[in-house]
Amino acid sequence: MSLHNPALRDRACLIVHGPDQPGIVAAVAALVTRNRGNIVSLDQYSSDPVEGDFFQRVVFHRPDLVAATAEIEADLAQTLGPFGLEWTLTDQSVPKRMAILASKSDHCLLDLLWRHRRGELPVTVPMVISNHTNTAEDVRTFGVPFFHVPSQPGPDKSESEAQILKLLEGNVDFVVLARYMQVISGDFLERVGVPVINIHHSFLPAFIGAGPYRKAKERGVKLIGATAHYVTEDLDEGPIIEQDVVRVTHVDTAEELQRRGADVERAVLSRAVAWHAEDRVIRQGNHTIVF
Amino acid sequence: MSLHNPALRDRACLIVHGPDQPGIVAAVAALVTRNRGNIVSLDQYSSDPVEGDFFQRVVFHRPDLVAATAEIEADLAQTLGPFGLEWTLTDQSVPKRMAILASKSDHCLLDLLWRHRRGELPVTVPMVISNHTNTAEDVRTFGVPFFHVPSQPGPDKSESEAQILKLLEGNVDFVVLARYMQVISGDFLERVGVPVINIHHSFLPAFIGAGPYRKAKERGVKLIGATAHYVTEDLDEGPIIEQDVVRVTHVDTAEELQRRGADVERAVLSRAVAWHAEDRVIRQGNHTIVF
Amino acid sequence: MSLHNPALRDRACLIVHGPDQPGIVAAVAALVTRNRGNIVSLDQYSSDPVEGDFFQRVVFHRPDLVAATAEIEADLAQTLGPFGLEWTLTDQSVPKRMAILASKSDHCLLDLLWRHRRGELPVTVPMVISNHTNTAEDVRTFGVPFFHVPSQPGPDKSESEAQILKLLEGNVDFVVLARYMQVISGDFLERVGVPVINIHHSFLPAFIGAGPYRKAKERGVKLIGATAHYVTEDLDEGPIIEQDVVRVTHVDTAEELQRRGADVERAVLSRAVAWHAEDRVIRQGNHTIVF
Amino acid sequence: MSLHNPALRDRACLIVHGPDQPGIVAAVAALVTRNRGNIVSLDQYSSDPVEGDFFQRVVFHRPDLVAATAEIEADLAQTLGPFGLEWTLTDQSVPKRMAILASKSDHCLLDLLWRHRRGELPVTVPMVISNHTNTAEDVRTFGVPFFHVPSQPGPDKSESEAQILKLLEGNVDFVVLARYMQVISGDFLERVGVPVINIHHSFLPAFIGAGPYRKAKERGVKLIGATAHYVTEDLDEGPIIEQDVVRVTHVDTAEELQRRGADVERAVLSRAVAWHAEDRVIRQGNHTIVF
Incomplete structure (x- = not known):
């Protein structure tokens, strides 16, 4: 479909935020890896390492992203739920x-x-x-x-x-x-x-x-x-x-x-x-x- | 005297401001010239050519400035008075x-x-x-x-x-x-x-x-x-x-x-x-x- | 004529440049005044007060500028010639x-x-x-x-x-x-x-x-x-x-x-x-x- | 020792760089977590997701950092070696x-x-x-x-x-x-x-x-x-x-x-x-x- 940008095909942008705590970055990175994603860019910020707010933006490439989205979302819900984090996953090829x-x-x-x-x-x-x-x-x-x-x-x-x-x-x-x-x-x-x-x-x-x-x-x-x-x-x-x-x-x-x-x-x-x-x-x- | 800057010897800075009207720039420039001053820099600004405020800064070189200051000031009073302008004359060599x-x-x-x-x-x-x-x-x-x-x-x-x-x-x-x-x-x-x-x-x-x-x-x-x-x-x-x-x-x-x-x-x-x-x-x- | 900007009607821009020497600013300002011009803005710069190059830009308002241009130009030639200065006079209402x-x-x-x-x-x-x-x-x-x-x-x-x-x-x-x-x-x-x-x-x-x-x-x-x-x-x-x-x-x-x-x-x-x-x-x- | 900054006590800075490939971020994050480190800030850049160069800077807090350094370094050597990555680990409290x-x-x-x-x-x-x-x-x-x-x-x-x-x-x-x-x-x-x-x-x-x-x-x-x-x-x-x-x-x-x-x-x-x-x-x- 012409509205989609082929250069960004199969690129997902994951935004995660919520209360900071040890292990979030590792958990998110492991999730991306086990879902066959390759991290293209990653930004992370914590307002305070002790009881601060955590923010992360991960762009990753995943072949056949559209087909895999539901599965990745299920994994996100299961993985980030225990941390009390909110997340959004968007397909970067869709403007x-x-x-x-x-x-x-x-x-x-x-x-x-x-x-x-x-x-x-x-x-x-x-x-x-x-x-x-x-x-x-x-x-x-x-x-x-x-x-x-x-x-x-x-x-x-x-x-x-x-x-x-x-x-x-x-x-x-x-x-x-x-x-x-x-x-x-x-x-x-x-x-x-x-x-x-x-x-x-x-x-x-x-x-x-x-x-x-x-x-x-x-x-x-x-x-x-x-x-x-x-x-x-x-x-x-x-x-x-x-x-x-x-x-x-x-x-x-x-x-x-x-x-x-x-x-x-x-x-x-x-x-x-x-x-x-x-x-x-x-x-x-x-x-x-x-x- | 050591507080004076020899590089700025005989340099005067004249500030003029007041109601704008035709002929001010010419009058000031003529005054500097007839007092043997050579204009080094001149800036001028009028908030509005019609009934605006006029501002001018003239730096000029005048041999034996200190000796001539009283005379220049008398000329300024006589020249700028009719225009209703205020002015200050300072010796730039005095910090x-x-x-x-x-x-x-x-x-x-x-x-x-x-x-x-x-x-x-x-x-x-x-x-x-x-x-x-x-x-x-x-x-x-x-x-x-x-x-x-x-x-x-x-x-x-x-x-x-x-x-x-x-x-x-x-x-x-x-x-x-x-x-x-x-x-x-x-x-x-x-x-x-x-x-x-x-x-x-x-x-x-x-x-x-x-x-x-x-x-x-x-x-x-x-x-x-x-x-x-x-x-x-x-x-x-x-x-x-x-x-x-x-x-x-x-x-x-x-x-x-x-x-x-x-x-x-x-x-x-x-x-x-x-x-x-x-x-x-x-x-x-x-x-x-x-x- | 539609190409002319009425807001700038009767505004002239005079550019003067050449070898610096005492009295130029006074001569130019006097010229503008005797030709019934009112200076709107004036910028002046000298690369060096002794044997430097002099540059001046004067914008002035002159009622019936178009009719007076030839006369002003003749005055400029006569006034600035002795100083060895070059000049250009333009009508700002003409884009x-x-x-x-x-x-x-x-x-x-x-x-x-x-x-x-x-x-x-x-x-x-x-x-x-x-x-x-x-x-x-x-x-x-x-x-x-x-x-x-x-x-x-x-x-x-x-x-x-x-x-x-x-x-x-x-x-x-x-x-x-x-x-x-x-x-x-x-x-x-x-x-x-x-x-x-x-x-x-x-x-x-x-x-x-x-x-x-x-x-x-x-x-x-x-x-x-x-x-x-x-x-x-x-x-x-x-x-x-x-x-x-x-x-x-x-x-x-x-x-x-x-x-x-x-x-x-x-x-x-x-x-x-x-x-x-x-x-x-x-x-x-x-x-x-x-x- | 007075040269050390107490505010930065137990903070380590890990720099990783080398050929980009899937799984690096996850591996590093897991390593920090299993060594009881809490990530304070993380920056990551890849010159190109396909065959590019990978760069990462991770600052993490680890109680008793000095005592644990040798152990962390051994883990880094073992973990990053297979990826062909270079790394340096510094104690941020040491200026x-x-x-x-x-x-x-x-x-x-x-x-x-x-x-x-x-x-x-x-x-x-x-x-x-x-x-x-x-x-x-x-x-x-x-x-x-x-x-x-x-x-x-x-x-x-x-x-x-x-x-x-x-x-x-x-x-x-x-x-x-x-x-x-x-x-x-x-x-x-x-x-x-x-x-x-x-x-x-x-x-x-x-x-x-x-x-x-x-x-x-x-x-x-x-x-x-x-x-x-x-x-x-x-x-x-x-x-x-x-x-x-x-x-x-x-x-x-x-x-x-x-x-x-x-x-x-x-x-x-x-x-x-x-x-x-x-x-x-x-x-x-x-x-x-x-x-």
């Missing part, structure tokens, strides 16, 4: 399905679509949803379906969110807010059932509320940045995946700060999306482990 | 006198003393004042006087501040808080009468209050930084001079974040001090112009 | 015409077209010329004409270069080689008569010849970069406009180094193009002054 | 002994001594050797022995190298050239018997020979950098450990480039030294794996 929500700004949206076309992102893009129509033609040029869901006036967004949820339902593995300028409700987050990644500008110090670039200009900041994070009910406060900054000076106008900010935003978001798509990011409490 | 206030941490303190000894900072260091004694021997090895002013218990710091003010009075041109961990009172700032530069850690987002590195660790930030700024009554909120960041990962412990932060702090503070000492920084409202 | 030469890689090409559409580059793009056809549809989606000039087999490129020169002649103000993989002849450079900007990968240390990313991988470099420069007869050796780097590790494959390199290349090239288009870059010998 | 060779410049030397005093480098410093005497007092202030070995005039350095070798012999685990300006002979490298780390300036492009900062200035580079590497017979060409750069502009004089370069040099060298001291760097051919 994740990524929906993009956008508004008028196109810099993050187009960068994602272009990187996807270049083969830099191991995803498929079943749809772009926007509350504006200005990017429709560009999106369709990339061969991606575009859906217009106008933003609902007033604080109640339930109807437009319901339309979006209906489009997404069953069709996507994660959602990217590519400068989507509508507030997402807690109810939406609960019902969407897949991870949602957001990008927003970041400053040192932070500037709350409207007109952040104007405030940054007034305060004379020397760096502006961007943060990509998983969306939680605390807007702009979820676990951080990636951040970066760029230098600015007093000569830069608020408009130029915003332009420079756009460059950082698209770079940071594309890295965060790639890492999520490759199962490199593990959420733990309000932070992430990025392998 | 500014910098006092350093420190506490237990030595990273910013020693970096400044070491850069000064290497000739990287155009300043003299008449004294280091600390509320601890651990750095006394190091400071004196650099040939710099060390004064111990213990911190006063309780919220009232007036007595220890009075001691510090007495040491500083008439002896310094600016003060650097090199990780000085005592709160400075508004009264102190008023009476010290010279600029005070501070350095503090910075994050995206900001973490308020105690234990910022622990909070940054919990939140999983990917960048930690430092901000150097002029001290105003709003602690940690004055005009920013310089900022920088360094990348960190989930592997770094809170202690390692602090260590990485220390490296950024000393780098950012030393740049801010050099720029201030070279009259490159102009304060305007709550931000700075750095030429 | 420079930029031709892009490309090959198969689209990352630099599309980033330039996309930034142009966003209004980030003060240029027009009269044509893209490529020795391949794969980007034709993308280019035309941006409303830009695409011309295919196949590369001529063998070392003699005179015929294909002649075709390109015929397309460019009289139609462009500068040429950008956006990963154009054909060697440009000295004859072409002479006849094209406009500046040509190139982008290439850069490493510490440099890797000469074919397969640079593979060599960089073998040598275990920790940074890869890109350099944008004006093209001279010494290929890849002309005056540098901009450079940047990105960190890599032993985990990155040669393919990933190339991908990371592509990101740096498009960022560096777009900055170099913007600065050239805004008349911020002055060539002097084999280096540049970037204001 | 490596680092000798520093220096010349007149003090920036790298003092930064290492100061970081060591702060506890940032897990090493002891049994000696500093210099061909100049200017840093003697500073070095001794840090409580470190200073030996002066004057450089031998002429191309034959065998006598001064013999003196240095006699001082080093049996006393050090690695040598750092902290801007040591004498050429090291191949004979010295053979006889010293421990790794030697060097730091040198780096540019894009590289500038060969004398006066690199002047050449960089003439060429107008926008970035200057530094590279830390293991010394091999090809001077300045050994496996790279770490690199970094800093931005510069046309305004910076050759002296300022050198000063900025010094800041990058000391930062890069201190990172390389820390990583080497923590057994994070594995040499392979002409490159390194840095875990």
